[in-house]
Amino acid sequence: MSAQHRRIGIWVSGLVLGALPLAALATTLSSSLVPKFVDPLPRVCGATKTPNCAVMTPTSTANNLDHYEIAARPFTQQILPAKDIYGNAFNKTSVFGYGPNIAGTPVCGESGVDPGNCFHFPAASVAAQKDRPVEVNWLNQLVDSAGNFVTYPAGARVQQNIHWANPPGICDDGRHQTDCVGRGGTYTGPIPMIPHLHGALHVTSASDGIPEAWYLPASVNAAAFVASGSDYCHETAGARDCTPTPGAAQFRYPNNQPPTTLFFHDHTLGVTMQNIAMGLVGAYVISGVPPDDVAPGVVPSGDYDIPLLIQDKRFDTNANVLAAEEGNIEVVNGKSWPYLSVEPRKYLFRIVNGGFNSYLHLHFSTAAVNFTQVAGDQSYLPNPQSRSTLLIAPGERVGVIVDFQGVKGRTFTLQTDSVQVLQVRVGQNANGDTGPVPAALPFQAIPALANAPTVSVALFDSLLGAGDQHTAVPMRWDEPTTEFPATGSIQEWDIYNAASQDSHPIHLHEVAFQVIDRRNLDGSCVQPCGPRPGETGLKDTVIADRGQITRVRADFRGAMPGLFAWHCHITPHEDDEMMRPMCIVADPAHQSANPLLDGFAGCPAQ
Template sequence: MKHKCDKSSDDVTSKKDIYRMDRRTFVKLAGATAGALAFGGSFMKYIPSAAAEIPGGSLDPLTIPKYMTQLVIPPAMPTSENPRGFGGDYYEIAVKQFTQQILPTGMPVTPVWGYGSVNHPGTFNYPAFTIEAHFMRQVRVKWINGLVDDNGDFLPHLLPVDPTLHWANPPGGTEGRDMRPMFESTPGPYMGPVPMVTHLHGGHSAQESDGYAEAWYLPAANNIPDGFATEGTWYNFFKNEFQKKFDVRNRFDIAWEPGTATFQYENDQRASTLWYHDHTLGMTRLNVYAGPAGFYLIRYGPDDLPGRLPGQAPGVGADPFGRFYEIPIAIQDRSFNDDGSLFYPDTRAFFDEFVGPYIPESDVSPIWNPEFFGNTMVVNGRTWPFLEVEPRRYRFRFLNGCNSRFLILKMVTDPLATRPATAALPFWQIGTEGGFLPAPVMLDQLLMAPAERADVIVDFTDLAVGTELYLINEGPDEPFGGGVPNTDFPAADPETTGQVIKFVVVPLESKDTSRDPAQLKLPTFKPLGAASNTRQVSLNEEVSTFPGFDGPIAAKLGTLDALGNPVPMEWEDPITENPAVNATEVWEIYNFTVDAHPIHIHEIMFQVVDRQQIGGVARSPESWETGFKDTVIAYPGEITRVRAKFDLSGRYVWHCHIVEHEDNEMMRPYIIGP
């Protein structure tokens, strides 16, 4: 799905025409270009033209001063008093609405949502404080939907909710929830109470604690409208499963009260960088964009390296502007209005100027946009911050928390340098989503799809005090299909989304005892065994059948038929992926669309086996993909193979993590076991 970058520029209209082709032409061309590009394969050739301004809210991003605000480093989330009989770490975490200074001081504050401890009111922040977990030490969280005002009445969404999608649909009641409603005329945005359910992304979680998209729940507000469903289709099933498993039916302090859900995480997986965020059916793009997300770090065990990596990390009660040498960094794109509020499109016309007719005359939803690209970069909840670094090694845990944007990150001396710029410092990548790689990998740049994480070491040791470096982004301001910046696609605008964060070298304050990454020996990597089954799945795009309009109206997952043709499927179609408990399978992901998609499979960590152009020759995974992952880039016209062991029985999902796609049918349930 291609994004129209400028509503008024003739050169952008020509780009749109360049990228458009039907699927048969796409597959034919894709097979002819195997191995042609640096990142995956791609059939399209970018024709350079004048840079186009990214549309957004009423606040011009060029009026936002850069590098005026110090990077906020989220402290660790404090625990709550343990319930009876539980010996692990217990949290009571709510999502609430508040205002935050995301833009520089002197500019308006922004209403956002964020997680925080209900026992520690000062912890509510965007992004959330980090949950620090220990290997094999259980974490139990009571997740509370706190989206109510001071009177206990529900708060409507900060952003425009499209009620014509297949979504949670609380107004449908128990009979119509989790369905696509039927309308006789085009509706406006949904303004009712907001459903939420939290997913630990990358967690080896039992089904009742995974944050299933149909296990959402409304806040326990005073004024829920009559007839509304207050929880999703699967909420009570998972509630009963949790209560039976942990025998808590009569323990009021950890029961699933209205407006809450209690999940338990066993942390029986490798030391790794996870994150938590909302996962409500048809609303994830909006709920996450509003703010609630945070890091979840698993430490210790046989697959960790305590004492050999840069540290320390911030603990409970830490100064968010203190000196730390292990820093989680969440990178997101956002747009703003002049009053400081978040901007997100309230009409499909923002994407491709289609002004209707909408539902029911056409098959085009009135509000949903196939992708969204903000025109500012936000790092740990601040626009274009700076970080003072000492001449020593740092460990950065990067998260691409963008809705649709792929990042290509690079350290440079000039933030406005011609793209592709020359790297001033390398990244030493030591881990991905599933923990450490087999060995450190030195890279000039980091390619990160939405939801991917990169655990890296950056060595500032030899830099003079006063040196300034910049983390820039050379990924596109539009969907990514593979390739080289400004050769195969236009790089992000160097004046806005092409800049991320500034580093300023200051005097050394403490001795660096970490190991040189070039000499660092990582924990022994144990690959998965041979697969007992190979499964073929497909990525697909559905276009409108309305006369005179052929724009995308949904993205879908599916299977393949006996002839190798894609069979697109929707969320409510019968389940087609059903691995046996403890089975190891290879999934072959066929991408029949014109864009790359980050594919995330819940419950498991997988290994990337290989990729190949459809009809071409397989090639090995990239050097930074040789560990365990939970999200993989599936390039257009390619087969991406992953191998995984499915060891927990239950109901889970797999989906594209371009959340605009996920929210409109590019997510499917799957079941492990009977």
Template sequence: MLEKFVDALPIPTTKQPSRTIDGVPMYEVTMKEAHVHIHRDLPPTRIWGYDGQFPGPTFHANTGEPVCVLWKNKLPPTHFLPIDFTVHGAEKSQPEVRTVVHLHGGVTEDWSDGYPEAWFTRDFKQVGSYFSQPTYMYPNIQKATNLWYHDHAMGITRLNIYAGLFGMYIIHDDEERSHLLPTGYYDIPLILCDRSFHEDGSLYYPSQSEKPVKDVNPSVIPDFFGDTIVVNGKAWPYLQVEPRRYRFRVLNGSNARFYKMSLSNGHSFIIIGTDQGLVRTPIETSSILLAPAERVDVIIDFSSYEGESIILLNDAAAPFPQGGQPDRKTTGTIMQFRVGTTPTIGYKEPLPYILTTIPMLNEQEASCRRNLTLSMRPDQYGRNIHLLDDRLWTEPISEKACLGSIEVWTLINLSKATHPIHLHLVQFQILDRQPFDREVYEKDGTITRTGPRRGPERIEQGWKDTVRANPGEVTRIIMQFGPFTGLYVWHCHILEHEDYEMMRPYVVVIQ
């Protein structure tokens, strides 16, 4: 077992533009193989990273100021993780190593969105079937928020992200700056993920599930849970902090693991933001649940804990919510904060009561209401395929939204797991959740509600791009489609589910 809290938390580098074209900053990012030290006692680990970093460099952008990014693939021609060639999009007829970049939560035109079949290979020698190009435009027409970028190649997303192809993208604006929140050294991204390692330091990813699949090897697995928690590229790191307020922008970058975070001394977090920016008013809470791809923006005030060591804990079941509890010796621990004794100058005045305004979408203005199931069925090898609306990726597009229209989607979870559902392009609001009778629904398609309707949790009352759809519940979300037309996707963000059919295309059209 690796010793905890022996490596200092690294801070991802800030990406700088290489040049400016007609006033627009131009960035160049190279995907390449590298070897990095993830723990003091591990040999260097082979990763694939943006600019060879794990995680990739952090982008800082401003609202209303567009940027261009040239994504350059310089990866080896063969993958070092096990590819299942029976997965759609990863057949032996396709190049083993393919990449395409998605800015998760970004409001972008479709040609810059990272459509899964818009992949490209090293030096752009081979391209996918949909508007493949290496240069993307990000207009940054959103309010201040914490986004992230990651690989999105059809059939191998789980492997490419696990190899290290992910990083943060932060948008700032004047409203955020006006609140005198912690900045600079006291404003820190925390990118959480779980990994497993061989003794030689190399990444371990299983080629089979616990019950091997006959006639398929390697085989896609139902979900992946590593035995080591990694933050900003270090296993169980520590952070030396001053006795003052800090701001942490937390991202769950794991394939499938949920995190229910708390502090070992019982101290509270102050939530100031969620997926798509600031919440209306600060929220005090003792625990925070994050599904894969969700983000939370929090303040932790260390001013009353001089000289103490505080551990950031995890108490989320794996799989969530029906799996076993994490072991405090391993996956139940995330990192450590070491609070110094030297007084420092920090903001002492209370946080503002109002952080932002959030206009609420009106359900009565919805022009379309869709009932969409989250379900499973066996494939030809007896493995479970996770499906959206009981449809495969290759079936005709069934979700066609008109530009500017408001829709309500009811997600009907017939499975036993919570699925973090992500929609590209749009921001949405959570209306409510309610338990229903699964047997009745499977018999005649009727939603028979069996309990009270619950509004969104306090942490979910802002704009979202990923929602936890719980088993045995209907989850309703509302969104307005735009500002762009084109071809996008929606999917589960458990990467093993996404890769094996739990993803569907949708299109936004002019009415």
């Protein structure tokens, strides 16, 4: 493959110039100017709607199906406090965010706004029920009030000499197509988007949000830009439909998986970081009933069930987003360094690492409060685990119960290492409480089969490959597919990290897996042998440490045939093609040897 696939990265003040050339020209806002713990935490709902949190409202509910019309629009939001430490006003931040397809763009949390019908970064949550499908018509309405497309602001723009969506439709080598290395220069066109529900199981390929299924707003001039990517499709009446629907894609999520916390985010080829940095992200919570879920009242619910989507972000001195790999300001649920007032009782926190490059090492500033982890990415843990610190990689989620009963009247912080994230203010009185955390939680393990096939894949510093550290060669996103798991199978994936620099959080679309263990490259087990604390449940994202083999048991029994992806969830790595296609096949005996991507059939089973 040509070296021109690679974006040129030059570090200046923590910003990658190849990905965002103008960001480095802006002056980064110093975190020392931002007062902490001025504003309350914006509340998005967990499993149930209350008047005190934001949740998406279905457009219709009929025939055991919840249908949503969810639009992405530009708006402004007060992410930073109203004033800096000297009393000078901070501007609102221009963001992209999700909300209902209604007249106007009301922003959640503003005076008089209905929390069930509003826009926000992160989005109001989607509260789904196990085994009740959700259908979403995702609308790209990233246009201004006159209907003209908006483009990336200066701090999030991209140079086109990278492998990306390429809506202009002219490749660097002269070909006329999308999804290739574009002609050079700063892109000033309309925003491509494609939502991906991270952690959704058993969806069709058409509803997965594959990176080349992006699309532009409906109002964009078709003569100037290509309206959609080379793998654009949607679902109509449960069937794959590649008929263009300007500015929209309808996806269906069956929700036939254990109760858990997922999140939706943009997944557009080459510009995932820019789109997420601008705000295209939100929580999606699946709840159920026993025996799949705990009984009502066993774990905190309602206002005591709180999603926390954490990002570290950078801003310029005008409060504009800078799409940097690492930020200097902690943002939780769309607010910089907020505070949370709690009662002296138990709370359930659904923590999502929605950042790009930073691992969270969460702990409280007081030893009097710890975590009881009850859930991971895809399910409850078999048994609760007491944790003093939580290691959460980008893309991972954890569910923890925190009991504030013993710290009445105290104020302290949630921190990542020594960096403060959120202030907690504990009141004096509690309005009830849940009982002790049960010793056993709803969990169904993936069977360990003696004859399960083993798939070996390798990680390099910036690319992925098929085979072990000796046989694999680095491969890009659009090189021949090498992973062909069969529907109905259980496989062991051995993930060899031959990188010299990084550990990588590896995410598999479409399936859940269990961590078996980690081994040194010589085959000896890394002690303690087995899953790490907090990894005993079902997962979809796992930290693969350098110099080790991370072994997982992947469950393809409910997987749908079609084209999916597996990739590093450090977003700049993903954008830089540390991502590979995965072709799930219904009949392994009749698979194409080398399906191609970027305008060609990526998977014969679609």
